[in-house]
Amino acid sequence: MATFPDGAAPVCCVAKTPDREEIxxxxxxxxxxxxxxxxxxxRKEMLQGKVPEPCQFCFKExxxxxxxxxxxxxxxxxDRLTRExxxxxxxxxxxxxxxxxxxxxxDLRLGNVCNLKCIMCQPQDSSKWLKDNQHLxxxxxxxxxxxxxxTVFQDKAKFYNRDNYEWYKKDSFKDAVIEQSSNLRHIxxxxxxxxxxxxxxxxxxxxxxxxxxxxxxxxxxxNGTIYDKDMLELWKHFKKINIYFSLDSYKxxxxxxxxxxxxxxxxxxxxxxxQNSPDNVDMxxxxxxxxxxxxxxxxxxxxxVDQNFEKICYKDSLDYSVGWIFNGxxxxxxxxxxxxxxxxxxxxxxxxxxxxxxxxxxNMVFANLKGYVDMMNSEDLSHRLPELKEYLINLxxxxxxxxxxxFKEMLDIGLFKNE
Numbered sequence: 001m002a003t004f005p006d007g008a009a010p011v012c013c014v015a016k017t018p019d020r021e022e023i024x025x026x027x028x029x030x031x032x033x034x035x036x037x038x039x040x041x042x043r044k045e046m047l048q049g050k051v052p053e054p055c056q057f058c059f060k061e062x063x064x065x066x067x068x069x070x071x072x073x074x075x076x077x078x079d080r081l082t083r084e085x086x087x088x089x090x091x092x093x094x095x096x097x098x099x100x101x102x103x104x105x106x107d108l109r110l111g112n113v114c115n116l117k118c119i120m121c122q123p124q125d126s127s128k129w130l131k132d133n134q135h136l137x138x139x140x141x142x143x144x145x146x147x148x149x150x151t152v153f154q155d156k157a158k159f160y161n162r163d164n165y166e167w168y169k170k171d172s173f174k175d176a177v178i179e180q181s182s183n184l185r186h187i188x189x190x191x192x193x194x195x196x197x198x199x200x201x202x203x204x205x206x207x208x209x210x211x212x213x214x215x216x217x218x219x220x221x222x223n224g225t226i227y228d229k230d231m232l233e234l235w236k237h238f239k240k241i242n243i244y245f246s247l248d249s250y251k252x253x254x255x256x257x258x259x260x261x262x263x264x265x266x267x268x269x270x271x272x273x274x275q276n277s278p279d280n281v282d283m284x285x286x287x288x289x290x291x292x293x294x295x296x297x298x299x300x301x302x303x304x305v306d307q308n309f310e311k312i313c314y315k316d317s318l319d320y321s322v323g324w325i326f327n328g329x330x331x332x333x334x335x336x337x338x339x340x341x342x343x344x345x346x347x348x349x350x351x352x353x354x355x356x357x358x359x360x361x362x363n364m365v366f367a368n369l370k371g372y373v374d375m376m377n378s379e380d381l382s383h384r385l386p387e388l389k390e391y392l393i394n395l396x397x398x399x400x401x402x403x404x405x406x407f408k409e410m411l412d413i414g415l416f417k418n419e
Contacts, residue, residue, distance in 0.1 A: 001107065002015070003108050003110075005109045005111050005165055007026040009023050011039060012069065012073070013107050015054040016054040016055075018036075019038075024167075030176045031176070034099070034101055034103070038054075042055070042097075043097040044096075044097040057331060058070035061329075061375070064371050064375040066368045066372065066375065081104070089104075102183045104184065106186075106188070108189050110168045110192065111169075111192050114128055114191055114196065116193070117129045117259055117260075119259070119290070119391075120333070122156045124160065132395075133156050134157050135394075136391075136398075137154045137157040139394055140153050143335065143384070149335050149387040152333045174199070174206065177203065181210045181212040181216070185216060186218075187218045188220075189220050190221035193222060193225070194220060195228050213238045214237065214239055215239060218235075218241050218242070219244060220244065222245060223246045223247075224246070224266040224269050225262075226269070227269040227272050232276060232277060235277075235278055240282065241277075241280060243281060243282070243284070244285070245285050245312070246286055246287075246288070247285050248288050248293045249300045250263070250299060252406055253293070253299075253300075253407075259401065270307070271309075273312070274310055275310070283311050284324065284325075285304065285312065285325045285326065286327065287325055288329075288330060289327050289338065290330040290337070291340050291388065292336070294338050295348075295409060297353060298360075300325070301356070301360060305323075313364070323364040323365070324367050325364070325365070327366055327367060327372075338372065339376055339378070339380065342417070344413070344417075345410065346376055348414075349376070354370075356369075357370060389416050
């Protein structure tokens with residue numbers, strides 16, 4: 001079970017979202033959601049060997065040779081629970097798709113409180129985005145069709161309701177998590193920015209007090225702008241902590257993409273975590289790949305290598321003999337997809353990244369990078385290119401940034417040559 005900042009609860013974080021009013025923690029308890037019609041339907045289709053509609057994104061990635069979230073999670077859970085245990089869980093599934101209410105995995109997007117406003121996000125992801133989105137809804141002229149830029153901003157402004165983003169503050173929700181803590185094996189905690197959310201720390205303190213923390217692995221998604229020494233002490237009580245630092249690139253590129261992340265502060269905080277984290281803490285970088293970041297992957301990798309991290313991105317396990325930067329690709333909003341890039345830019349990026357993959361195969365690589373190159377080239381969405389240009393112009397007016405300076409190399413290879 002995953003949760004989105006507004007309380008919507010899909011089957012996982014990359015699944016298509018169910019009706020936000022119907023399957024929502026503002027209206028239903030966790031047990032009611034787990035056995036809702038949406039969840040039961042997905043289980044039945046899985047058991048019938050069908051591809052459930054909410055799972056389309058993963059299957060599309062797999063068609064392009066990408067190890068999707070679905071594939072990765074299957075591997076993780078076979079290892080975490082064993083095949084026999086999973087078979088036992090499946091055997092308890094009723095004909096209508098209902099199951100006993102035992103939460104093994106919980107993916108928590110604890111509201112939208114955040115200190116950044118990344119270019120791929122919206123008010124639903126970050127509280128800082130609200131005013132910008134309201135302005136963009138008024139000034140964006142291009143993309144009035146389904147999935148277009150104007151439609152995206154107008155819909156986000158129209159349907160945003162601040163009251164929906166505080167479900168995680170309810171005692172009933174926190175009590176339900178603690179009640180399930182003897183079953184829980186894995187929790188993902190994100191936001192917004194989770195290290196800004198005081199209820200997150202309270203929940204962790206209660207899990208420690210429950211005595212069940214040694215059985216639980218927690219994965220954090222944080223933007224690296226906050227260093228919290230208190231959390232280091234709390235994390236010692238858990239089986240494992242995985243921290244994923246959300247960085248999309250380096251220096252000024254990352255500041256533009258994850259505005260206004262001051263990179264000197266991020267560098268300092270990453271070094272502090274790398275040097276001071278307990279032994280049970282693993283740390284990685286998780287990059288969101290958009291059409292404005294793909295060109296800069298080699299430079300980003302060089303920056304990571306130059307940091308000489310002892311723990312971040314590196315593993316002792318034989319399964320990870322090289323360093324990895326984990327990543328996910330932007331599907332939405334569509335005007336930020338790599339598929340939008342013009343043909344000559346795709347060609348230049350393809351050449352650069354394939355050369356990078358060959359040079360760094362024994363040192364540091366982006367997971368799935370070859371698959372993302374193939375995905376970029378699999379479809380032509382260049383009709384969205386004018387929407388991308390308008391978006392960058394409007395952002396610069398709002399934020400006093402300058403995309404022409406920040407992404408000069410992409411303009412030099414022809415990003416908006418025909419616009």
